[in-house]
Amino acid sequence: MLIAVLADAPPNPWFSWQYVTRNADDIRQALEQHVSLTLEAIAIAFVVALPLGALAHLRPRLAGPFLGTAGVLYTIPSLALFAVLAPYTGIGRTTVLIGLVAYALLVLVRNVLVGLQGVDPAVRDAARGMGYGRARLLFGVELPQAVPTIVAGVRLATVTTVALVTVGVVVGYGGLGQLMFRGFRSDYHAEIMTATVLCLVLALVLDLTIAAIGRGLTPWTRGTRGTRPV
Amino acid sequence: MDVLTEAFRWLNDPLNWQGPDGVIALAIAHVEVSVLAVLLAAAVALPIGLWLGHRGRGGVAGVVVANTTRALPTLALLTLLAASGLFGNTATVLACAVFAVPPLLSGAVVGLGEVDADVRDAARGVGMAGSRVLWSVELPLAVPQLAAGIRTGAVQVLATVPLAALVGGRSLGSIVVEGFGTQRYGQVLAGGLLVAALCLVAEGLLAIVQRVVTPPGLRALGRDGLPRAGRRSPWSRRRHVAAESPADAETVHA
Numbered sequence: 001m002l003i004a005v006l007a008d009a010p011p012n013p014w015f016s017w018q019y020v021t022r023n024a025d026d027i028r029q030a031l032e033q034h035v036s037l038t039l040e041a042i043a044i045a046f047v048v049a050l051p052l053g054a055l056a057h058l059r060p061r062l063a064g065p066f067l068g069t070a071g072v073l074y075t076i077p078s079l080a081l082f083a084v085l086a087p088y089t090g091i092g093r094t095t096v097l098i099g100l101v102a103y104a105l106l107v108l109v110r111n112v113l114v115g116l117q118g119v120d121p122a123v124r125d126a127a128r129g130m131g132y133g134r135a136r137l138l139f140g141v142e143l144p145q146a147v148p149t150i151v152a153g154v155r156l157a158t159v160t161t162v163a164l165v166t167v168g169v170v171v172g173y174g175g176l177g178q179l180m181f182r183g184f185r186s187d188y189h190a191e192i193m194t195a196t197v198l199c200l201v202l203a204l205v206l207d208l209t210i211a212a213i214g215r216g217l218t219p220w221t222r223g224t225r226g227t228r229p230v
Numbered sequence: 231m232d233v234l235t236e237a238f239r240w241l242n243d244p245l246n247w248q249g250p251d252g253v254i255a256l257a258i259a260h261v262e263v264s265v266l267a268v269l270l271a272a273a274v275a276l277p278i279g280l281w282l283g284h285r286g287r288g289g290v291a292g293v294v295v296a297n298t299t300r301a302l303p304t305l306a307l308l309t310l311l312a313a314s315g316l317f318g319n320t321a322t323v324l325a326c327a328v329f330a331v332p333p334l335l336s337g338a339v340v341g342l343g344e345v346d347a348d349v350r351d352a353a354r355g356v357g358m359a360g361s362r363v364l365w366s367v368e369l370p371l372a373v374p375q376l377a378a379g380i381r382t383g384a385v386q387v388l389a390t391v392p393l394a395a396l397v398g399g400r401s402l403g404s405i406v407v408e409g410f411g412t413q414r415y416g417q418v419l420a421g422g423l424l425v426a427a428l429c430l431v432a433e434g435l436l437a438i439v440q441r442v443v444t445p446p447g448l449r450a451l452g453r454d455g456l457p458r459a460g461r462r463s464p465w466s467r468r469r470h471v472a473a474e475s476p477a478d479a480e481t482v483h484a
Contacts, residue, residue, distance in 0.1 A: 075389070076430070077390070077393075077429055079395075079403055079422070080392065080429070081426075083410075083425070084422040084423065086415060086419075087237075087415035159301050162301065163303040166304075169305065170410050174305075177303065177305050180309045181309065187313060192309045196303070199302070200302060207301075
């Protein structure tokens with residue numbers, strides 16, 4: 001099927017199923033690159049952010065400098081970051097991955113910290129009163145309570161990362177961004193549009209998946225809101 | 231050969247600074263495009279935001295808009311616009327304006343929404359009409375939030391403009407893209423440092439502007455316009471870290 005928006009001859013439609021079927025391998029490859037980069041970056045950032053956020057929570061003195069540094073780093077544009085990294089880490093996957101992890105890390109550390117600090121002081125008091133030590137308080141009470149905020153952070157970081165991967169095109173490793181850029185170069189509308197739509201769909205799918213996992217991790221937030229289980 | 235040395239040699243070469251494609255000219259083009267984009271975004275977002283905030287709704291819509299634009303890669307929008315026949319700076323201004331709308335909008339909506347209901351009541355009580363409440367009471371009280379929104383939006387635009395170099399827009403990003411194209415990594419590094427420096431300087435300057443335009447009576451409030459008292463824990467006093475709602479978090483420039 002061909003939904004053609006005829007502008008000039010030859011037709012250069014924005015949506016073309018023919019393009020998708022003919023270039024299925026290409027698209028799959030770009031999509032795989034995009035997905036694997038996103039998931040890997042989020043996984044690494046998460047593993048690093050959790051202890052960093054917990055550390056900032058346990059040592060409140062560190063929270064200010066941590067968040068300040070994160071804010072400054074966040075101001076640096078992705079293109080500039082890739083440009084600064086590329087001469088040292090080379091052209092390709094490593095550079096993109098480092099950049100993605102850096103940005104995801106900033107979002108995640110902030111949310112882990114906010115989540116841990118947002119725990120109801122009464123809950124914390126109760127746990128202390130029951131004889132919980134600092135470590136048990138953190139792992140048994142504060143961390144589970146912070147899960148919704150942490151999940152919100154992971155969702156935000158994931159959606160941002162999906163969009164950010166496309167900038168990797170400057171070092172030749174941009175997943176679906178490669179298709180967008182190639183489509184722009186060769187003035188192939190369908191290629192740009194297909195990559196754009198796939199990007200949006202990918203972001204949506206990952207966002208919903210993580211939201212579902214978050215709901216699964218916090219069964220106590222479901223059901224009747226007013227009456228919490230005691 | 232050392233890339234860093236090469237980058238500094240590039241930065242020290244006066245030939246790279248002068249002329250129509252020199253650093254100075256490109257930086258001016260960069261700032262011009264950014265200012266246009268922010269003005270365009272402000273012309274669209276501020277009236278809508280003020281109206282929504284005045285009527286006390288639109289918070290949810292703002293979050294939805296912000297999240298959608300977050301998922302849409304800038305590169306996608308740029309290539310889409312460029313492929314539709316809008317090359318160069320027109321496409322850049324349009325694309326960047328689209329991404330600057332959410333922070334401006336949420337700044338206006340949140341700023342007006344957080345005006346104390348008692349203050350609004352008092353203004354009505356002394357006989358102010360709706361529009362006068364907006365202009366002489368709500369707007370001045372919302373200045374910190376509005377300014378924060380404009381600052382976030384402006385810095386974001388400055389950071390997004392370099393990407394437009396990929397589709398032919400002129401900015402400091404051109405130096406980076408050209409360097410990648412010719413495999414001169416010293417130039418790439420130099421361009422990256424210039425772009426980063428521009429954004430950090432702009433962020434700093436706008437922070438000062440934000441302080442200056444805030445009415446003296448409101449200066450005691452924090453950066454996000456929230457009072458320093460009443461925060462959840464003692465150590466978050468230093469910096470308000472509300473990242474629970476995605477609309478509050480700043481955006482990466484994808």
